[in-house]
Amino acid sequence: MIAIYPGSFDPITLGHLDIITRSSKLYDRVIVVVSRNPSKDPLFSVEHRVAQIQQATAALDNVDVDSFDGLTVSYARAHQAKVLLRGLRVLSDFEKELQMAHTNKTLSNDIETVFLATSTEYGFLSSSLVKEIAKFGGPIDHLVPMHIAIDIEKCYGKASFKQ
């Protein structure tokens, strides 16, 4: 069975990577799909995010990375994916994600949204939190893969955090 994992991934964090790794053991193929969301002002271009995720998931044979700019369910249907993966961290995620799952169900009844609970250690982690810390020169190498930390530091300047 094919599952897609759509999101902004601006940038991919260890929390996203944990969801990808765990789901790659549940499904034959997982496609991580970077959305071109015009309402968000991203730090990295879609192409850059795709390359970052490809590098982060290189060791996972059944994981592919792509991008799209339409309805998620249309992408899923075009790629024979029956499952749409999303991660849940806190209660506020649940409200937003349930609304999205119900909406997608009205658009395509044969595609199921499957939620994976975050691992305990990543429950607090989000892409915006990583950018916020990096902007103020804090350390982020425990939150994102090393090559992403380097990319982010190039954007904001070298981290100047002192303990």
Ligand code: ADP
């Ligand atoms: P979007 O803009 O579509 O919400 P994100 O990149 O922020 O894109 O998130 C993609 C998915 O990954 C969402 O379902 C989100 O809840 C989930 N996610 C983000 N961070 C984590 C984390 N630390 N642990 C588990 N799931 C996460």
